[in-house]
Amino acid sequence: MTILFSEKMRNLLHVFKSTLILLLLINVVISTPPEDPIKCLSNNTTCTITNANGIFPDRSTCKVGEVKYPNTEAELISVVALATKNNIKMKVATRFSHSIPKLVCPDGQKGLLISTNKLNKILKVDVVAKTMVVESGVTLREIISEAGKAGLALPYAPYWWGITIGGLLGTGAHGSSLWGKGSAVHEYVVEIRIVSPSTPQDGYVKVRTLDESDQDHLNAAKVSLGVLGVISQVTLKLESIFKRSITYLSKNDSDLGDEIISFGRKHEFGDVTWYPSQRKALYRIDDRVPINTNGDGLYDSIPFRPTLSAELAIVRTAEEIKELTRDAKGKCIDAKVITIALAALRFGLTNNGSLHEYPVVGFNNRMQSSGTCVDSSNDGLFTACAWDSRIKGQFYHQTAFSIPLSLVKYFIEDVQKLVDLEPNSLCGLELNNGILMRYVTASSAYLGKTEDAVDFDITYYRSKDPLQPRLFEDILEEIEQIGLFKYNGLPHWGKNRNLGFVGAIQKYPNAEKFLKVKAEYDTLGLFSSEWTDQVLGLKEGVTILKDGCALEGLCICSEDSHCAPNYGYFCKPGRIYKDARVCAFHDVKETEGQSVLKDEL
Numbered sequence: 001m002t003i004l005f006s007e008k009m010r011n012l013l014h015v016f017k018s019t020l021i022l023l024l025l026i027n028v029v030i031s032t033p034p035e036d037p038i039k040c041l042s043n044n045t046t047c048t049i050t051n052a053n054g055i056f057p058d059r060s061t062c063k064v065g066e067v068k069y070p071n072t073e074a075e076l077i078s079v080v081a082l083a084t085k086n087n088i089k090m091k092v093a094t095r096f097s098h099s100i101p102k103l104v105c106p107d108g109q110k111g112l113l114i115s116t117n118k119l120n121k122i123l124k125v126d127v128v129a130k131t132m133v134v135e136s137g138v139t140l141r142e143i144i145s146e147a148g149k150a151g152l153a154l155p156y157a158p159y160w161w162g163i164t165i166g167g168l169l170g171t172g173a174h175g176s177s178l179w180g181k182g183s184a185v186h187e188y189v190v191e192i193r194i195v196s197p198s199t200p201q202d203g204y205v206k207v208r209t210l211d212e213s214d215q216d217h218l219n220a221a222k223v224s225l226g227v228l229g230v231i232s233q234v235t236l237k238l239e240s241i242f243k244r245s246i247t248y249l250s251k252n253d254s255d256l257g258d259e260i261i262s263f264g265r266k267h268e269f270g271d272v273t274w275y276p277s278q279r280k281a282l283y284r285i286d287d288r289v290p291i292n293t294n295g296d297g298l299y300d301s302i303p304f305r306p307t308l309s310a311e312l313a314i315v316r317t318a319e320e321i322k323e324l325t326r327d328a329k330g331k332c333i334d335a336k337v338i339t340i341a342l343a344a345l346r347f348g349l350t351n352n353g354s355l356h357e358y359p360v361v362g363f364n365n366r367m368q369s370s371g372t373c374v375d376s377s378n379d380g381l382f383t384a385c386a387w388d389s390r391i392k393g394q395f396y397h398q399t400a401f402s403i404p405l406s407l408v409k410y411f412i413e414d415v416q417k418l419v420d421l422e423p424n425s426l427c428g429l430e431l432n433n434g435i436l437m438r439y440v441t442a443s444s445a446y447l448g449k450t451e452d453a454v455d456f457d458i459t460y461y462r463s464k465d466p467l468q469p470r471l472f473e474d475i476l477e478e479i480e481q482i483g484l485f486k487y488n489g490l491p492h493w494g495k496n497r498n499l500g501f502v503g504a505i506q507k508y509p510n511a512e513k514f515l516k517v518k519a520e521y522d523t524l525g526l527f528s529s530e531w532t533d534q535v536l537g538l539k540e541g542v543t544i545l546k547d548g549c550a551l552e553g554l555c556i557c558s559e560d561s562h563c564a565p566n567y568g569y570f571c572k573p574g575r576i577y578k579d580a581r582v583c584a585f586h587d588v589k590e591t592e593g594q595s596v597l598k599d600e601l
C-alpha cells in the first residue's frame with residue numbers, strides 16, 4: 001500500500017517539478033512577515049519564546065513570566081535594575097530570534113525577557129569619522145541601508161539581514177573574508193554600551209561604555225552569548241562605500257581541498273558552495289572594483305525571498321516521501337533540478353533589474369546581504385520565509401563549524417572519501433543548496449574564532465517525528481563528528497544541535513578571561529541559564545541521553561537505543577573516522593536475522 005501510494009505521488013511530483021522551476025522564477029514582492037517568537041497569555045505576562053524556526057534543538061518549550069519592551073536606554077536601565085533587585089533571571093530577546101540553540105531562554109518559568117524590538121534607532125552617522133552609533137535592536141538591513149545612504153559601508157556581514165546588531169554580536173555572526181580584520185561584524189565594533197546587574201549601592205544596575213582603551217572588557221563583550229547584560233548601543237567603524245564584482249564559477253570538486261585556501265586569499269569576499277554528491281564546487285569570485293565600474297547589481301538570495309507556501313509544501317512533501325521510501329536517488333535528481341534552476345537564475349544576482357552575464361557589478365550595500373522574506377506586508381501566508389513554522393515548509397537541522405585553514409583540506413578529503421563510499425549520501429544537503437563554505441579570521445574576541453578558518457554550513461532534513469531517522473543518518477553524523485572532534489571545529493554559537501557544543505569551550509584559550517568578565521558583570525548569574533552554563537563549561541549536561549537522542553543531535557550514540565533500532569538504525573563506529581559513533585542503517589538485524597524494513601512496510 002505504502003509503495004503504491006508513493007509511486008503515484010512520485011508521478012505527481014514529476015509533473016510539479018517543471019512547475020516548480022516556473023514558480024522559482026516568479027518574483028514575489030509581498031510576503032507575510034515572520035511570526036513573533038514571543039507569545040503571551042495577556043498583558044505581556046505568562047509567555048513562551050522560541051526561535052525563528054519555531055522550535056529549539058531539544059524541542060522543549062521555553063516559558064517566561066514577562067516580556068518588557070524598553071523604548072530608551074533609560075527605560076532599559078530601570079528594567080534591569082528592578083529585575084536585579086527582585087533577583088529575577090533575564091534574557092535579551094530580539095524581533096525574530098534567529099539563533100537556533102536555546103540561548104534566549106531564562107531558567108524557570110518566572111524569568112524576564114527584555115526585548116530590543118523598540119530599541120531600534122540609528123543614533124548617529126558620522127561621515128567624517130566613518131562611524132555609526134546604533135541601538136542594539138537595529139537590524140543588519142537598516143545598518144547597511146543607512147550607511148549606504150551616507151556613502152558608507154560595513155565591509156563584511158552575514159548574508160541574511162533579518163538579524164539585529166545585538167543578536168549577531170551575541171553569537172559572533174560573520175560573512176566571508178580572509179582579508180583585513182576578516183568577516184565577523186564584531187571586528188568592526190569600536191564601542192559597546194552595556195547594561196548589567198549591580199549591587200544595591202549602585203542602584204542594582206551598572207552601565208559601562210567599553211571602547212578600545214579597555215581591550216579586556218571589549219574582547220569579552222564583542223561575542224558574549226548574551227550573558228554579560230544587555231547591549232544597549234554599538235558603535236561601528238565603517239569605510240567609504242565601494243563596488244563589488246561577482247562571478248559564480250562551477251568546477252568539479254576534485255581539487256577543492258587544494259584550492260580552498262588560495263581562493264580565499266585571492267578574492268576578498270569569496271566563498272564556495274559545495275555540492276559533494278554532484279562532485280561540484282561553485283566558486284563565488286567576489287572582489288572590490290573601482291567605484292566608477294559600470295553596473296547596478298543586486299544580490300537578492302533566492303532562498304531568502306518570500307516563497308509561495310504551496311511551493312514549499314510541494315518541496316517538503318517530496319522530501320518526506322523520499323525519506324519514507326528510502327529514495328536517495330530521487331533526492332539526487334531533485335537536487336540537480338534545484339541546482340540547475342538556481343544557476344539559471346544567477347543565484348539571485350541581477351543587474352539593473354534583469355539577469356545579466358557575469359560578472360555582476362554593484363554597490364556593496366546591494367550585494368552583501370538580503371532577506372526580503374521578512375518584509376512586513378501581510379498576504380495571509382500566501383508567501384513566507386521558507387522555514388516559517390506556520391506553514392508546511394523547510395524543517396531542518398543545521399550543523400555549522402569552522403575548521404582551521406591548516407586542517408581544512410583533510411576535512412574536505414574525508415567528506416570526499418565518504419562520498420566515494422556512498423555517492424548518493426549527500427544529495428539531501430544539495431536540496432538545501434549544498435555546503436556553504438565561508439572564510440573567517442582569528443579574533444581578539446575571547447569567544448571569537450581562534451584561528452583563520454573555513455566555516456561550513458550544513459543544512460539537512462529533520463523529521464517532524466523526533467524518533468524517525470533520516471536517509472544516510474550515519475554519513476551526516478560522521479561528517480558532523482569529523483568536523484567537530486577530529487579536526488576540532490568551533491561551532492557557530494547561533495546554530496548547531498546540542499552535540500555541537502560538546503567540549504566547545506575547551507577549544508577557546510581565552511575562555512577563562514571571558515568567564516572572569518562574566519563574573520564581574522553579572523555576579524549572580526541573572527543573565528545566565530542552565531543552557532549557557534552548560535555551553536560555557538560551568539555545568540554538565542550539554543547532551544541529553546534518551547531513546548533516539550542521536551537522531552536529534554541531543555547526544556552521540558553509545559547504545560542502539562540512542563538510534564532507532566525499530567527502524568533498523570544501530571549505533572556503529574564511523575566508516576572512516578573510527579572514533580565516531582553514528583546511527584547506521586542495517587537492512588537486516590544482525591542479531592535476529594530478520595528484515596526490519598520488511599516489517600515496517
Ligand SMILES: Cc1cc2nc3c(=O)[nH]c(=O)nc-3n(C[C@H](O)[C@H](O)[C@H](O)COP(=O)(O)OP(=O)(O)OC[C@H]3O[C@@H](n4cnc5c(N)ncnc54)[C@H](O)[C@@H]3O)c2cc1C
Pocket residue numbers: 052091092093094095096097098099100103104116136137157158159160162163164165166167168169170171172173174175225226227229230231232494495
Ligand atoms: C536564515 C538565516 C541566515 C543566517 N545567516 C547567517 C550568516 O550568514 N552568518 C552568520 O554568522 N550567521 C547567520 N545566521 C545566524 C544568525 O546570524 C545568528 O544566529 C544571530 O545571532 C541571530 O541574531 P538575532 O538578532 O536574531 O539574535 P537572537 O538569536 O535573538 O539572539 C542571539 C543571542 O544574543 C543575545 N542578544 C540579543 N540581543 C542582545 C543585546 N542587545 N544584548 C545582549 N545580548 C543580546 C540573545 O539573548 C541570544 O543569546 C543566520 C540565521 C538564519 C536564520
Ligand SMILES: *[C@@H]1O[C@H](CO)[C@@H](O)[C@H](O)[C@H]1NC(C)=O
Pocket residue numbers: 042043
Ligand atoms: C495589565 O497591566 C496593567 C499595568 O501593568 C495593569 O494595570 C492591568 O491591571 C493589567 N491587566 C491584567 C488583565 O492583568
Ligand SMILES: *[C@@H]1O[C@H](CO)[C@@H](O)[C@H](O)[C@H]1NC(C)=O
Pocket residue numbers: 043044067068069
Ligand atoms: C506589550 O507587548 C507589545 C508587543 O506585543 C508591546 O508593543 C507593548 O509595548 C508591550 N507593553 C508593555 C507595557 O511593555
Ligand SMILES: *[C@@H]1O[C@H](CO)[C@@H](O)[C@H](O)[C@H]1NC(C)=O
Pocket residue numbers: 252253254
Ligand atoms: C576535474 O577537473 C580537472 C581540471 O580542472 C580535470 O583535470 C579532472 O580530470 C576533472 N575530474 C573529473 C573527475 O572530472
Ligand SMILES: *[C@@H]1O[C@H](CO)[C@@H](O)[C@H](O)[C@H]1NC(C)=O
Pocket residue numbers: 352353
Ligand atoms: C536600467 O533599466 C532602466 C529601465 O528598465 C533603463 O531605462 C535604463 O536605461 C537601464 N540602465 C542601464 C545602464 O542599462
